[in-house]
Amino acid sequence: MSRKExxxxxxxxxxxxxxxxxxVFAxxxxxxxxxxxxxxxxxxxxxxxxxxxxxxLELTVPKEEAGTIPNQTLLGVLSLFGxxxxxxxxxxxxxKSAAAKRQKG
Incomplete structure (x- = not known):
């Protein structure tokens, strides 16, 4: 394999x-x-x-059909790519989401 390849x-x-x-982000x-x-x-x-x-965005699915993406996974992936x-x-x-959940519960 050449250097260019x-x-x-x-x-x-x-x-x-x-x-x-x-x-993952979307x-x-x-x-x-x-x-x-x-x-x-x-x-x-x-x-x-x-x-x-x-x-x-065209590849995303409704949240009811999607698997869970942990917050830490997303943050790790974003960090990996700078x-x-x-x-x-x-x-x-x-x-914001955590604060809203605390207020509800």
Whole structure:
């Protein structure tokens, strides 16, 4: 395998993993009745619309059909890809949800 082919495989693997991270984020949002685009805009207000996120939204399923995505799993995946700003926004939403549950119960 040539160096160029190896680089292409590495880049391709990273892009597939990145799309999986986006899908985990988008599905977590759906599962928690949150708008992934709104959370993304809050985290990255100076960026244009994320095309990969837009495309990935089509792959999400209703929360009734989705499996559970633990908060820590999502935060770990976001951190792995350097999305600390998005992880901060997600953490804020987790805190809001926990506070609302405490008030109810």
């Amino acid at each position: 190896m680089e292409q495989q590495i880049v391709g693997g990273y892009e597939r993993d990145e799309h999986m991270m986006i899908l 599905q977590w949002c759906v599962n928690h009745d949150l708008d992934p685009l709104e959370l993304y805009r809050r985290a990255y207000p100076d960026q244009d619309t994320n095309e990969a996120l837009m495309q990935t 999305n600390e700003d998005l992880a901060i926004v997600v953490t804020e939403e987790i805190s």
